[in-house]
Amino acid sequence: MDILSTRAVAEMLGVSEATVKRWSDAGTLRCFRTPGGHRKFRIRDVKSFLADQETEALRAPAVAPPATELTVEQREARQLALAGDVDGLVSFVATQRLKGVTLSMIFDRYLGPAMNDIGEGWFQGKLSAAQEHIASAAIVDMIARVRPLLEKSGRSPRTEGNGRALCACLGEERHDLALRMVGLVLTAEGFRTSMLGANVPAGDLALLLAGSPPELLALSASPHANLEALRADLALIASAAAAVGTRVIVGGSGFERIAPFPSNVTRFSSLEELVERLFRAGPQPERQVS
Ligand code: B12
Structure with a gap:
């Protein structure tokens, strides 16, 4: 259990197998060889390699x-x-x-x-x-x-098949880092996630929802958001989403400042709150098409 293959280490660290081999050949990541010559890694050596990297970064x-x-x-x-x-x-x-x-x-x-x-x-x-x-x-x-x-x-039978999620920042919004983080968390929770990123025109997004409705739509808005435009865009999107039964979740300081929301929109102040309330709090309401 404590011994990892080159591929397992590569997957764990998010690098290619060639990179892991290069690190081990250079002696920065300790390994041992099987009788057949394959590299094997002990978990404690991978941990100490990671700790060394952290120290380097801080130095x-x-x-x-x-x-x-x-x-x-x-x-x-x-x-x-x-x-x-x-x-x-x-x-x-x-x-x-x-x-x-x-x-x-x-x-x-x-x-x-x-x-x-x-x-x-x-x-x-x-x-x-x-x-x-x-x-x-x-x-x-x-x-x-x-x-x-x-x-x-990252998928478990519990989370597999949650459906499709779209992630977008509306209008002039260019701050899409939080949105990308949301996308990754949704992927880990078993969604097939499509990242639309920054500057998505609300009208275009409404058409996309009508043509191919996802289970979930995630929106993010920064403190820089134009609140009037955001409120109008959200009203349009919320009504398009309600028509096809798509659930809308929003977050970021911009949305915090335009509450209250249409009834099919839920705001989360953090990703931890999203995971806790949406995925760990028991069965979700049925998807409804109005
Ligand atoms: C990176 C950055 C940029 C990058 C964005 C790159 C990108 N791809 O996102 C670039 C360089 C493009 C940029 C541009 C600008 N920026 Co800027 N930018 C930032 C910065 C430094 C970081 C934002 C960020 O990603 N934070 C990290 C995320 C993860 O944190 P978060 O947004 O708080 O999100 C968390 C929660 O809110 C929640 N959450 C957020 N969204 C969602 C959604 C859902 C569904 C859920 C569940 C949760 C959730 O989870 C997140 C994780 O905890 C902020 C600093 C700040 N204090 O916000 C300034 C900041 C937002 N920018 C600012 C400004 C002024 C600008 C510009 C006007 C600068 C300029 N003169 O061009 C432009 C405007 C662009 C535009 N039209 O949108 C100001 C805004 C001030 C204001 N009140 O208006 C800030 C606050 C900087 C400052 N201190 O002045 N910016």
Whole structure:
């Protein structure tokens, strides 16, 4: 049970088998060989390899100190993102998961606050827009790397076949990192997730819902959202969704500020709350077409 193949280690860390072999050949990741010459890895060696990587990341020179008070994990996530270190971010997520931290916790408690601190640094003129872009792109790439691993191995009979979920940011909204995190959590919960990303025109989305209704539609809006436009867009989407029985979930500061919502729309303040209320709180109501 404590011995892993090259492929298992690669899947766990979100890297290719060739990368794992390169690390083991370089001696940074310990392995032993079977009589047939295949590499095998002990879990404790993989853990200590990950711990070494964390220490390296914390030792690297900081670009600028955090603008807010951060925990060790948030600092590490911030540093990896600012360095554009996608491998490091994937390892960070893998390490936390090995420690039993759920994906939604990793996003809510570490990566989200790390990104928001970067925004504060930018606001205070301590970080440039370019640095903020590097960090954002690294998070997007990390999520893309982690996703296929969840699609292959993350499903349990309990969650398999939840149906299709669409994820979108409406109108002028370009802040889609939280949405991508939502998409990954939904994938891990057994949804086939289609990521529409930023700047989706509400009219187009309404047509998409009517033509091919998903079980779930997730929307995210940042503090920058134009509240009047968001309210009008949500009204349109909620009525299109109600007509085909699609459940709508929303989150992010933008939506917080336009409550109350149409009856088929539920707002969540975090990913942990989403998982807890939507997937761990017993059977869901039947899908209804009005
Ligand atoms: C990264 C970033 C960008 C990137 C976005 C890249 C991308 N692909 O997303 C880029 C560079 C494009 C950008 C652009 C701009 N940005 Co910007 N940006 C940010 C930053 C630093 C991080 C946002 C983020 O991703 N946070 C991490 C996520 C995970 O955290 P979160 O949003 O809080 O989400 C959590 C919960 O709310 C919840 N959640 C959120 N959505 C949902 C949805 C569902 C369904 C559920 C269940 C849960 C959920 O779960 C998440 C995890 O815990 C913020 C800083 C901040 N404090 O928000 C500024 C920030 C939002 N931006 C800001 C500004 C001003 C801008 C620009 C106007 C800058 C400019 N002059 O061009 C433009 C506007 C673009 C536009 N039209 O939307 C301001 C907004 C201020 C305001 N009140 O209006 C902020 C707050 C920075 C600041 N401190 O001033 N930005």
